[in-house]
Amino acid sequence: MLTIILLLGLMVALYHRVSLKITTIALAAILVAWSAYEGIPYVHWVLFLVIFLPLNLTFIRRKLSAKLLDVFKGIMPRISDTEQEALDAGTVWWEAEVFGGKPNWKRFHKFEKAKLSQEEQEFIDGPLEELCSMINDWQITHIDRDLPPEVWNFIKEKGFFSFIIPKEYGGLGFSSYAQSRVLTKINSLSATAGSIVSVPNSLGPAELLMHYGTQEQRDHYLPRLAKGQEVPCFALTAIEAGSDAGGIPDKGVICKGQWNGEEVVGMKLTWDKRYITLAPVASILGLAFKLYDPEGLLGEEEDLGITCALIPMDTDGVEVGRRHYPLSTPFQNGPTSGKDVFVPLDYIIGGPKNAGKGWRMLVDCLSAGRAISLPSSANGGVKMASYTTGAYARIRRQFNVPVGYMEGVMEALARIAGKSYMVDSMLTFTASGIDSGEKPSVASAIVKCHTTALARDVACDGMDVHGGKAVMMGPKNYMARAYQGAPISITVEGANILTRSLIIYGQGSIRCHPYVLKEIQATQNENRKEAIKDFDKALFSHVGFAMSNKIRTFWLGLTGSLLVKKPQSDFTGRYYQRITRFSSALAFLSDVVMGVLGGELKRREMISGRLGDMLSNLYIASSVLKMYHDKGRPEHDKEIVQWALEHCLYETQMAADGVLKNFPIGWMGKLLRLVVFPLGLRLSPPSDKLSRKLARQLQEPQAMREELTHGAFKSESEASNLYKVDKALRLQLEMEPIVKKFSQALGKRAGNHQVVPFAKEALDAGHITQDEYQLVLDAEEARLEVINVDDFAPEEMKHHLSEN
Numbered sequence: 001m002l003t004i005i006l007l008l009g010l011m012v013a014l015y016h017r018v019s020l021k022i023t024t025i026a027l028a029a030i031l032v033a034w035s036a037y038e039g040i041p042y043v044h045w046v047l048f049l050v051i052f053l054p055l056n057l058t059f060i061r062r063k064l065s066a067k068l069l070d071v072f073k074g075i076m077p078r079i080s081d082t083e084q085e086a087l088d089a090g091t092v093w094w095e096a097e098v099f100g101g102k103p104n105w106k107r108f109h110k111f112e113k114a115k116l117s118q119e120e121q122e123f124i125d126g127p128l129e130e131l132c133s134m135i136n137d138w139q140i141t142h143i144d145r146d147l148p149p150e151v152w153n154f155i156k157e158k159g160f161f162s163f164i165i166p167k168e169y170g171g172l173g174f175s176s177y178a179q180s181r182v183l184t185k186i187n188s189l190s191a192t193a194g195s196i197v198s199v200p201n202s203l204g205p206a207e208l209l210m211h212y213g214t215q216e217q218r219d220h221y222l223p224r225l226a227k228g229q230e231v232p233c234f235a236l237t238a239i240e241a242g243s244d245a246g247g248i249p250d251k252g253v254i255c256k257g258q259w260n261g262e263e264v265v266g267m268k269l270t271w272d273k274r275y276i277t278l279a280p281v282a283s284i285l286g287l288a289f290k291l292y293d294p295e296g297l298l299g300e301e302e303d304l305g306i307t308c309a310l311i312p313m314d315t316d317g318v319e320v321g322r323r324h325y326p327l328s329t330p331f332q333n334g335p336t337s338g339k340d341v342f343v344p345l346d347y348i349i350g351g352p353k354n355a356g357k358g359w360r361m362l363v364d365c366l367s368a369g370r371a372i373s374l375p376s377s378a379n380g381g382v383k384m385a386s387y388t389t390g391a392y393a394r395i396r397r398q399f400n401v402p403v404g405y406m407e408g409v410m411e412a413l414a415r416i417a418g419k420s421y422m423v424d425s426m427l428t429f430t431a432s433g434i435d436s437g438e439k440p441s442v443a444s445a446i447v448k449c450h451t452t453a454l455a456r457d458v459a460c461d462g463m464d465v466h467g468g469k470a471v472m473m474g475p476k477n478y479m480a481r482a483y484q485g486a487p488i489s490i491t492v493e494g495a496n497i498l499t500r501s502l503i504i505y506g507q508g509s510i511r512c513h514p515y516v517l518k519e520i521q522a523t524q525n526e527n528r529k530e531a532i533k534d535f536d537k538a539l540f541s542h543v544g545f546a547m548s549n550k551i552r553t554f555w556l557g558l559t560g561s562l563l564v565k566k567p568q569s570d571f572t573g574r575y576y577q578r579i580t581r582f583s584s585a586l587a588f589l590s591d592v593v594m595g596v597l598g599g600e601l602k603r604r605e606m607i608s609g610r611l612g613d614m615l616s617n618l619y620i621a622s623s624v625l626k627m628y629h630d631k632g633r634p635e636h637d638k639e640i641v642q643w644a645l646e647h648c649l650y651e652t653q654m655a656a657d658g659v660l661k662n663f664p665i666g667w668m669g670k671l672l673r674l675v676v677f678p679l680g681l682r683l684s685p686p687s688d689k690l691s692r693k694l695a696r697q698l699q700e701p702q703a704m705r706e707e708l709t710h711g712a713f714k715s716e717s718e719a720s721n722l723y724k725v726d727k728a729l730r731l732q733l734e735m736e737p738i739v740k741k742f743s744q745a746l747g748k749r750a751g752n753h754q755v756v757p758f759a760k761e762a763l764d765a766g767h768i769t770q771d772e773y774q775l776v777l778d779a780e781e782a783r784l785e786v787i788n789v790d791d792f793a794p795e796e797m798k799h800h801l802s803e804n
Helices: 002-014 020-038 042-056 058-075 081-090 094-099 105-110 116-132 137-144 151-157 176-187 191-201 205-212 216-225 359-368 374-394 407-435 440-468 480-491 496-505 516-523 528-558 573-602 603-628 635-661 666-676 690-700 703-708 721-746 755-764 770-789 792-804
Strands: 231-237 249-261 262-277 286-291 303-312 334-344
Touching: 002 042, 002 359, 002 374, 002 528, 020 042, 020 770, 042 058, 042 216, 058 516, 058 528, 058 573, 081 176, 081 334, 094 440, 094 573, 094 603, 094 666, 094 755, 105 176, 116 151, 116 690, 137 191, 151 191, 176 191, 176 374, 176 407, 191 205, 191 231, 191 262, 191 374, 191 480, 205 216, 205 231, 205 303, 216 440, 231 262, 249 334, 262 303, 286 666, 303 359, 359 407, 359 440, 359 480, 374 407, 374 690, 374 703, 374 721, 374 770, 407 440, 407 603, 407 690, 407 703, 440 480, 440 603, 480 666, 480 755, 528 721, 573 603, 573 635, 573 666, 603 635, 635 666, 635 703, 635 792, 666 755, 721 770, 755 770
Parallel strands: 231 286, 249 286
Antiparallel strands: 249 262, 262 334, 286 303
């Protein structure tokens, strides 16, 4: 009995993560009480003293830690300089809470709500609306393959390149959330225009100058960038090095040379870059290269490392190649190269003192930019697809019923709606974190990777629902470019296929874990005494953390997490409980996998990818809960929130199942399953009933549909297909009671092509009024305008084929 009491006491302490000192006191108290009333349990006392006395006596424990430190140094995988700089960059935020096994929901609900200032809202209502009304995506993508001159001028004059530049330098100084809203609206019309606006406001010269530039560089360039007098690009990707930035072959050699008639210390730069957005029209080039100092002109070190410099494009030797053509999304993109281009050291961003610090500069800035630009592009795309596909499914009829009422189509519509909500939630939540001062490097990778992947899913479903309408190219086709361009976002700023395992989990497992990074840092400390002290503290905290997560994972799995305190009393409370459960499971599995595989985990990307999926889906689910909470928990969002949460949690469960099924040691995987899933796999994907409800809501111009697509450009303009599709939907819904009325009066049901003739017959018979008849005509005209596709004369096809 005493053994059971002690074990239960220990498990309770571990579950609640009680400190070692208090746990020791509590267990000792149990033994003292038992000794007083039942007799001295000598065996239990001996075991207690043998285990807990050394743990609490620091000088004894550190002797063991010193030996383990040496072992740890021997098995720890080598971390490259670029990996180390990536680990050191940015901050960890909510993703660390999710990874830690016990999310602090009180802290979560205290995070600032994303909001716009009055100035930002006025910009969105004014210049942004005006810009969107000028955009004709068919003209841009198919005819001109560029923005019209008047659009370029408007973008520059109204400050669309200056969102991140502070007001003291002439910029707009917008919040990250405001940037995301602006880019979302532009991308709901044109990915080409969205890309052109996003690049100067993302990782590039302006942001690097603000954080690392000299005062002289900032004073010179930032006002010119803000006014559009300078168009920036940033060149990182080389022909042989993309995601492996540390392998770029481009180099600079420090030497003496002539500059403006004088001999100065400078650099000879040689580079060959590709995929550089805005390069064909840029006036200033941000360049990343490896810098060498063979003559020791700056110091004793020869290999200085990756360095970033700003180079005017009119500098002798700077070459810009012919344009790339990225999947019919013709934003300005192309290669740039140079051979032995001599420039002064002052061209290094931040001056000579920042020689070799380029990679740290890049990853530090990228932690914020990655979470805004491409996710905003994805958000614009999913909002467009949701708005148009829901409406199209309702007005397009087959077998005399809207195709959106067919269950096969309903499945696709539900996925479109639910995944669109997830995209907007992730972007909004993370932007608010950045605006509060965070630079969440792991969260930004999650957001970039999964918003772009979800946007591709939505584009595919949207294409399927539209069918032939989305296949035939022309001004009326609003889906095809989103579908064609989806792989671009998947590929750039860190390809998703690598981001999933190498960044989200590869970095996340170290950055988000409360103790692993501290252990690694202890091994790198040359002061032996300090190293042992730090390692000891981290190691034994890690052991307690791992034991706690094992107990928590088993108990939460056994009870279905029903005993976890709900931070909210409505239907979302159950989802908070499940996120907490899988957070513990992720923390537990991570420790086991890292312990078993060690350095091999870097190469076992299928395993690390699935663990990354667990982390990502828990972060996405948290984002959904936050957006719902910040919106005031509206009743009309209940179904879409349920769908999104059930999807995320099911995917989390299946990712964990995949880890266990493919665990490198088979028998251990089976034992771990008893801990993680003691009652088996209990979660299911969203039900058919829920999907049907959601699909119906997406086809009605009610609160859920309008709020889901809030921020897309819906205003009337010459080329706005979103406005035309919505107009057709609203007219169709107004018309349907009239059709029902005259069908009953005439005693016959109108087929798709019979609505107008039957309406004329009903008008002549006095069953409907002239106004009702006109409404039928208007509704059918609007519907046919949407469902019809474009066609071209033979000479038009020849003209455009010759251009291609």
